Amino acid sequence: MIPLKLKLTNFLSYHSAEVDFAGIKLACLCGENGAGKSALLAGMTWALWGKARDKVSDDELIASGAQEMAVDFEFGLGDHLYRVLRQRSKMKGGESRLIFQVCQTDTGIWMPLNEPSIRGTQHRIDETLRMDYDTFINSAFLLQGRADEFARKAPGDRKKVLAEILGLSYYDRLEVKAKGKRQEVENKLRDIDNLLTMLQHQIAELPAQRRLARETGDMVLALDQQLEAQVTVVEQLAARASRLEALHDESVKLEQRITQATDERQTAENALHKAQADIARHTALLAKRDEVERGFADLLATRNLLEAMNTRLSQYHTLSGRKTAAEGEIKMGRTDLEHRLDKVQTRIREVEAMSSRVAEYEAELERQRSLLAGFELTEQQAEAARQRIEDYKRLISNLEVDNERLNAEMKSLRDRLTMLKKSDHQRCPVCDSELGEGGYARIEQHYIADGTERKEQVARNQRRVDELRLMLGQAETDLIKLNRQLDGRINAEKQETRAADRLSDAQKAGEQLADLRQQLADLLAQLDANAYAPKARQELASVQQEIAALGYDESAHEELRRRNRELADFERRERELREAQSRLLLAEQAATHAQATRNDKTAIIEQYQAHYDQLAAQLEGYDELRRQLDDARGKKAVIEQQRGDALRQQTEAEQRVRQLQDNERERDDKVEERKLAADDKGIYDELVQAFGRKGVQAMIIDSALPELEENANELLGRMTDGRMTVRLETQRPTSKGDSTVETLDLKIADGGGYRSYELYSGGEAFRINFAVRVAMSKLLAHRAGARLQTLIIDEGFGTLDGNGRERLIQAIRAVQSDFECILVITHIDELKDEFPYRLEVTKGQDGSHVELMTG
Structure with a gap:
């Protein structure tokens, strides 16, 4: 990189x-x-x-x-x-x-x-x-203050860093893959062993299953013989029962006919009794014809009178409604007049009370106006205070602006004085003119005097600012007090307006009093003379005349209602009387028919019963034969069930025998498969050891250490005139001394034998760290x-x-x-x-x- x-x-x-x-x-x-x-x-x-x-x-x-x-x-x-x-x-x-x-x-x-x-x-x-970050900072990047990043690691961690530089992680991945394959084989062996154990356990059942198959086969043959004999018994009993079955069916049908005929005879008997009762009832009703006809005629006359009386009642209710409405309007007129009277009386009392307080309201108005006059003086004082505050602020601002100007001028003078002092004292640094003899001193004194004068003026201005600030504070305090006093002015103005309104209302009330008293007298006169609701009073008089002319009598009306209720039953009796003659003829015909039907059914029942008795004699012993047949069929079903169970057990046993025979063949195949898997596991065990830290990786590290030592010692020798050398040890004896452990120790020789790296510090430690780290970087730079x-x-x-x-x-x-690039920070x-x-x-x-x- x-x-x-x-x-x-x-x-x-x-x-x-x-x-x-x-x-x-x-x-x-x-x-x-x-x-x-x-x-x-x-x-x-x-x-x-x-x-x-x-x-x-x-x-x-x-x-x-x-x-x-x-x-x-x-x-x-x-x-x-x-x-x-x-x-x-x-x-x-x-x-x-x-x-x-x-x-x-x-x-x-x-x-x-x-x-x-x-x-x-x-x-x-x-x-x-x-490479990752840790490999980088442990080899090619010597971090500030961490040049010993590699050397101060534990021996095991040093070896991991060296392994990463040498690209040994590739073998770690191969080791992981080999372990994975080995684990797959181990899992396969474990699965085969578990399967073999299960198969062996199942195969042990094979003799018992073969024996069970033979025994159930013998049982099926024996049950076949029993079933064949029981089928013969059932067939013989069924043949005997079938011959009596037709007679039995005929007897059942005949019994049903007898029951039906008996029910029909009883129905005819009931119809005869009903027809005889109807004949007696209709005959008795026809005997009372005269009484029923007279009562029905009275009922009709009473109903005519009642209808006329109901018409009068309807008219009476209409007139009563008009009367009630007229009385209501009269009452409402009086109530309205009384309400107006109450309002006038209440208003008179209010006006009298208000007019009596005119003097009181005049005094209150005068008092509020006096208070407002006092607030005018306070407002003038507050305005004067605000004006003083504005004046003080303006003066302070002017003085501060003047001080800023003076300070700027003093700074300019100081700068000129500094330039003057740094000059050659022969020419003015500002205008570049000749200073002449004594010119430097004269200009210097002039700058100093101007600066002093401005400084004193700044001081005077500042004292005046301080005085004005005190005066400003006092004026602001006075204004606050005056504003507090003026806070009551708004309330006083409201009170003055309220007093003026009250006085005006009281004066107007006095003017209204005479008119209100006249209204009261007029209303009382109307009430005494009943001079209200004239149309309603005229309607009431008219309605009363019509009610008198109608002549409706409530007691007579009630008597007609009672008489109508007493005669109401004659309407039903008259209707029954009209129907009785025709129904009597029908009842006599029904009685004749019911008697004939009863006699016919009695003859049929006697005929059916005689035939039924003959069949019963022929069917004697039929029920016992049916019971024997049912028992024989039940035994046959039990034998069939037993045979089915035995046959199923035989089939299951034979299937289990075939399955176990398949298991024997599978066991033999798995034994061969296990031998092959065990051979594969041995191969993967060897690969895991070869790819591990103690295998190929240890060989590569051992082959790389001489080059690493040589490069480190070459640099260390140059930096120490050959006085120091480094040695890397990959094994050391255990504390007991009976074996060795894997490590990566740094041993340093400085003329007095080899010592551990941890015994060095300062410049010597840095030289060692630098030599080792550069050697590792060279190793990393040339690594494939x-x-x-x-x-x-x-x-x-x-x-x-x-x-x-x-x-x-x-x-x-x-x-x-x-290296293609070396960067050094210093x-x-x-x-x-x-x-x-x-x-x-x-x-x-x-x-x-x-x-x-x-x-």
């Missing part, structure tokens, strides 16, 4: 910056502390892996005052050009976007490599680079697939003296040919000139900026 172009937007201290790395092989990033040097490289890692600084969220990376950020990074890898654009927004609860593209060599068009999700796209970037080819060193010189820094620069130049000025390219980073009010410089 070779950086080519980096564009930052609102990322950390960069609001907008773009760096073109094309053609840069060795360069330093320089600038003051905090200028944004490390932020530039953090942009690369955030674009590639979404990580920039530990324990810092994406939203915290957004520049202050911005809502979103973006990093656009282009890099070369092999023969291809790639681009990663990562964006982050605080809006909508936080939203991220990641774009991964590759450039077509022939067209220059960017083609998308995105997956459906950000996680999927990130995984594709990792696969393209053949990864091709990082970039080395980044962030602030690694602070712990070194001048000689150490010189040796470190020499070491960097020595490995320059192994804030030490004397190191800048050691690099052919410099990226100068500065920070201002609008954020950080970067500028490429050469030489």
Whole structure:
């Protein structure tokens, strides 16, 4: 991976910056502390892996005052050009976007490599680079203050990092696949074993099932013989019963006919009794003809009289309604007159009360007018106070404006005095004229005197402003008090208006009193003379005359109603009398017919009964024969059920025998299949061990360690004059000393034997870290697939003296040919000139900026 172009937007201290790395092989990033040097490289890692600084969220990376950020990074890898654009927004609860593209060599068009999700796209970037963030910062990127990132890890973690650099994750994936295949085979073996156990358990039933099939077959043969004998018995009994069946059916039909004839004879008997009762009733009714006819005639006469009386009653009700209406109108006229009388009397009392308070209202009006006269003086005082406040504010404003002018003039004088002091005292710095002898002193004294005069005037103005502010405060206090006093004026004006209205109403009331008293006298005279509702009184007199002329008698009317109720039954009796003669003839005919029918049915019943008795004698023993036949059929059904059960058991047993025989053949097949699966498991066991950490991976690490040690010691020797060397140990004895464990320890020799890395610090520790990390970067740069080819060193010189820094620069130049791009961050000025390219980073009010410089 070779950086080519980096564009930052609102990322950390960069609001907008773009760096073109094309053609840069060795360069330093320089600038003051905090200028944004490390932020530039953090942009690369955030674009590639979404990580920039530990324990810092994406939203915290957004520049202050911005809502979103973006990093656009282009890099070369092999023969291809790639681009990663990562964006982050605080809006909508936080939203991220990641774009991964590759450039077509022939067209220059960017083609998308995105997956459906950000996680999927990130995984594709990792696969393209053949490394993740942790591998990058443990090898090719020496982070600020974390040059010992690799060395301070636990031995096991160091070995994982080295394995990642060597691309051993490929073997991890192979190991996982081999374990998966082995697990599939193990699952298959377990399934086969479970199936064999089940089959063996089932096959053990085979002898018992064969025995059961034979026994049930014998039972079926025996039941067939029993069934054949019972069928013969049933057929013999059924033949005997069929011969008596016709006689039995005939006897049942005859019994039904006897029952029907008996019911019909009883119906005729009932009809005869009813006809005889009707004859007696109709004969008795015809005997009372004269009585019924006289009563019916009286009923008709009474009803005629009652109808005439009902007509008079209807007329009487109409006249009574008119009378009630006239009386109601008369009553309403009197009520209305009395209501008008009450209103006039009430108004007279009100007017008398109001006219009696004229003097009181005149005094109240005079008192309110006196109060309003007092408010006029207070209003004049308030207006004067407001005018004073305006005057004081205007004076204060004028004085403050004057002070601003004086202060500006004093500043101008100070600036001229400063220019004068910095001049050569021969020419005026303002007008460029010759000062002459004593001219400098004279002008200086003139500037000082003018400044003093303006300063004193400013002081005088300020004292006058302070005095005016005190006076302004007093005037504002006075105005507040006066306004509070004036708050009662509105209420006084309302009271004055109210008093004037009351006085006017009382005076008008006195003028109305005589007229109201005359109205009262007129109304009382009308009430005494009943001079109201004249039309209603005329209607009432007319209605009373008509009622008298009608002559309606309520008691006579009630007597006719009672007489009508007493004679009402003669209407029914007269109707029955008219019907009795014809119904008597019909009843006599019905009696004759019913008697003849009763006699006929009696003869038929006697004939049916005699024939039924003959059949009963012939059917003697029929019921016992039916019972025997039912018993024989029941026994036959039981034998058939037993035979069906035995046959079903025989069939099930024979099917089970065939199934178990199939299980025997399946067992033999599974035994052979298990042998093949066990052979496959042995192969996968060997592959898992071969692809594991102790197999091929351990061999590759062991083969790579000599190259890593050689490169590290070459650099370390240059930086220490051959005084220090490093050794990487992959195994060490256990605490008991009876075996070894896998590890990756750093042992350092400095002339006094080998010691652990942890015993070194400061400049020595940095030299060791630098040598090991650069050696790992070289290893990563030449690794098939990864091709990082970039080395980044962030602030690694602070712990070194001048000689150490010189040796470190020499070491960097020595490995320059192994990398396509080396970037070194430093804030030490004397190191800048050691690099052919410099990226100068500065920070201002609008954020950080970067500028490429050469030489």
